[in-house]
Amino acid sequence: VQLIRDIEEMKNVAASSRGEGKSIGLVPTMGDFHPGHLSLFRLSRERVQVLVVSVFVNPTQFGPGEDYEAYPRDLDADARMAQGEGVDLLFHPDVDRMYPDGYATYVQVAGLEDLLCGLSRPGHFRGVATVCLKLFHIVKPHLVVFGQKDGQQAVIVRKMIDELNLDVEMMIGPTVREPDGLAMSSRNRYLDEEERREASVLYAALRHAEVLIESGERNPEAVAGRMRALIERAPRARLEYVSLVDARTLKNVDVLMGDVLIALSCWFGKARLIDNLLLNIPSNETA
Numbered sequence: 001v002q003l004i005r006d007i008e009e010m011k012n013v014a015a016s017s018r019g020e021g022k023s024i025g026l027v028p029t030m031g032d033f034h035p036g037h038l039s040l041f042r043l044s045r046e047r048v049q050v051l052v053v054s055v056f057v058n059p060t061q062f063g064p065g066e067d068y069e070a071y072p073r074d075l076d077a078d079a080r081m082a083q084g085e086g087v088d089l090l091f092h093p094d095v096d097r098m099y100p101d102g103y104a105t106y107v108q109v110a111g112l113e114d115l116l117c118g119l120s121r122p123g124h125f126r127g128v129a130t131v132c133l134k135l136f137h138i139v140k141p142h143l144v145v146f147g148q149k150d151g152q153q154a155v156i157v158r159k160m161i162d163e164l165n166l167d168v169e170m171m172i173g174p175t176v177r178e179p180d181g182l183a184m185s186s187r188n189r190y191l192d193e194e195e196r197r198e199a200s201v202l203y204a205a206l207r208h209a210e211v212l213i214e215s216g217e218r219n220p221e222a223v224a225g226r227m228r229a230l231i232e233r234a235p236r237a238r239l240e241y242v243s244l245v246d247a248r249t250l251k252n253v254d255v256l257m258g259d260v261l262i263a264l265s266c267w268f269g270k271a272r273l274i275d276n277l278l279l280n281i282p283s284n285e286t287a
């Protein structure tokens with residue numbers, strides 16, 4: 001795998017690959033690869049000729065007091081894993097080249113960023129959308145691949161691609177889970193043994209919601225209430241939100257029907273964990 005740090009060099013390599021008629025795939029990441037990342041590399045690897053993975057812990061998506069400094073960084077380990085997955089280029093730009101002094105340009109997807117995770121992380125999705133657009137311009141991908149685990153991020157980036165008329169196809173890879181259901185995340189490293197054991201309650205709550213809905217429940221508050229009660233049984237869980245929303249607008253729904261995102265965020269110790277399920281719910285009329 002070739003490491004590129006320089007933005008101009010990355011732009012030139014991307015432009016010449018395009019000039020040679022090669023398709024480019026980009027998987028944007030913040031590094032610290034786990035099997036969830038590797039699954040996205042594989043999805044993209046099958047589809048493109050040049051596979052670029054960006055590794056950039058993006059300061060503009062972290063709020064004051066969040067874990068920007070603590071976020072795990074290990075480029076050597078990442079490079080080895082990328083090599084093993086057949087990644088062609090690792091793009092790892094410097095922070096002060098991405099955001100030089102006086103940097104002032106941001107992308108905002110209004111209406112979607114002040115909901116769910118955006119409520120407790122103001123400015124987070126503005127930072128995500130901004131860095132994604134910058135990366136898309138630098139790497140010039142035909143295909144970008146994101147993970148369903150960051151469900152709100154996926155909805156926001158898709159809307160940005162659509163509304164800014166970007167010529168890029170987006171794929172969303174399924175969430176990869178530990179054997180007990182916990183969604184893979186770099187932040188799982190922050191959990192101690194007890195917290196780690198209890199954190200499996202998050203996926204259990206999502207599955208419980210799915211079972212309730214399968215058995216005919218269509219009231220979002222009833223489902224959310226049962227999920228909250230289950231999660232609150234874990235002594236170390238500090239629940240932030242459980243929401244059942246329209247999968248496209250992220251707005252609350254009155255009745256569970258059609259494409260619904262069940263999303264949650266919960267703290268265990270120092271770790272803020274998120275997870276979600278995307279369901280297509282049939283109407284109850286025939287039941």
Ligand code: PAF
Pocket residue numbers: 028029030056058061128131132150153
């Ligand atoms: O999902 C992530 O790791 C980040 O939010 C992303 C998309 C790489 C932007 O910094």
